[in-house]
Amino acid sequence: MRLGYSHWGFLGDGVTDTPDGGRSWRSTMLTTLAADHRLILLQPNRDQLEAGHDVPGPYSWDSGLPDLDALFVEWRWPLPGRNDTPCGSPGHTCDLHRQQELLNHYTLRLGVPTLLWDLDKTLADDDPLRTHPAVRVLDPATHPAPGALTMRVPVFDEVLDGADPEHLVGGSRIWSLCYVGNQYGRDEHFDRFFAPPARRHPHQVIGKWTDTARWPHVHFAGRQGFAASQRLHARSVTTVLLAPPRYAATGSMSQRLPEAVLAGCLPLGPADIAGIRDFLPPELVVRDGKAADLVISNLDAFGQNNRAEVLAQCLDRLGPFRASRQRAVVQAAFADIAGGRAADARTDINAMHRSVLRTLSDLASDPAGTDASPR
Template sequence: MTMRIGYSMWGFLGPGVIDTSDNSRAYRRALLDRFTAEGHQIVLLQRNRDLLEAGLDLTSTYRWESIYFPDLDALILEWRWPTERNLLHGFTRDTEVHRQAELLDWYTRERATPTLIWDLHRQLSADDPLRVLPNVAVGETTPLATPGARWLACPVPDQLLDIADTQRLARKVRELPLAYVGNQHGGDLDEHFERFFSPAAELVQHQVAGNWPKAEAWPHVEFVGPIAFGEVERMYCRSLATVLLQPERLWRVGHLSSRWWEALLAGCIPLAPIEMRGADVYLPRDLHVTDGQDVIDRLAWLRSLAGTREHADLLTACFARLEPFRCSLVARQALSMLEAVS
């Protein structure tokens, strides 16, 4: 059945601007295009940040409706929650949180429109009344979803996976043994950073890209500051390995953002802390690490493999883990979740 789907997001379809933590840029446009390829119409319900902030005009391809309430058959929300940033803006009516509340009232509650809440950051309270509405499905980007929710994985664009060449990626010269791309997020990552990244950074060339305003504890670490979205892939292309750092509330449930597969598709091998639940879903056991010394040892091993057939074989084994995360599969799952509450 063809549907007219409203999609609410805080973020970009294109590269956007530097001062944002919108990881979903890596796949959002591909996902919307998959919905369209399945025969559905998409209406974007938040402000057009691509045009207003980044100067990228996509209005000939996508439709935005950020004020009114068009007729819809279904609603998908990338879940937003009150943060210090939008609190400072006083919750004026043009913020994404206010618009989300209006969409929920108009469509989900008043008209019982089938609604998929995609809780990308695991911020929807486990006892939120929305969870028990018969027209609401909740998806989480973790294999250990909250009771009543379903795993709706962070999708990998099919076209990127289809053109990936592990032999070419293995042959690429990588001058950086270790890299990390991501923000400090108020200190939520500090414990993992101290345990897994910092010891290796004392011994090997490395770089850390992102917003780290409180980095005084690691004077030996090379912080390069925030980088543009387009620079993320280039940094991974220069790097042999990265470490998947997560706040405790996320690694306990096996949550990973797109940084995992963004690194892999550039040939940068991720190392996963062994304590992360579901690590086997994402990476082979050889890439699980227990502490900083283990990171150092794995880096030495990876450097000994660099450019060899064994290096390419390792990448191939990692890429096999990406197949269930194809955007086409995730899009169909999202649609099936909407159909189940229709």
């Protein structure tokens, strides 16, 4: 099956001055999809155009409207001053326009089976696409929006099967606490769970944080490259899984959890994230900054063997991120669309059958046809 894939981000390290949380998993996603489909990438090749790198993989690129059997979209949304401005204007990015072009052509005009992956939970609950017969919405949350299917970011099964907790927690850990990610909507969690322990523990924050006056004691290192962010996890004992309210309320778990665990960095989970105990052992779930401070102190004091035991429990809970599970979700979503179409077709056939039976019955009761005009 020819599957078109729309994403606005990078497959490799990309460039530093741009947000893109998909760099740790997107290539895994494409490899997983390519196991079942002929994959065609439909947005611009930003790795080549912006970073000057070709990232080879099991896919081709097409900026037009090639023949497709199905469409998979990493959902984009309006960003004022960026993708909602006229094409060619300063600072304009055309991701939203291109997405609409694809949806207009394939989904709305041709009825091509379409999966919308609402990774940032920005697709409105009342958006008509949610009820379009050719569309299924994928949601990264434990409690997805009505009608949506839960789909996490993928980690190769082989990576999880081969992970050695004792090896992962090794190396020099110069930071007791770190955070990798941008500010967007995370102020409440940051204020409650990160800022208090940051007063006592060596720490570093990487990402775009522009409104930080209330936390003068926190060391914000600004945006850094993807590789640097991964090194920070590998040099830190703990991190905190900060979540905007819309993520926390639905149990939407981002890529930061597997990124940290696979770097041997123990993630602390705010207790108000729905379903957090499905992803972390009880000793890593914290109710406030005081509790986070105590856990960090204890983990700092633990030897590597004890930290490895805790990390092993985290690894055991990464099953929902397995690439094989995400592959099964995609297959189920496409099968559901096909099943809906088959049901519609059966309804049409049954209606036609009933119409034929009525016609035959009418003819049997009035062979001459009483509605015929006299000659």
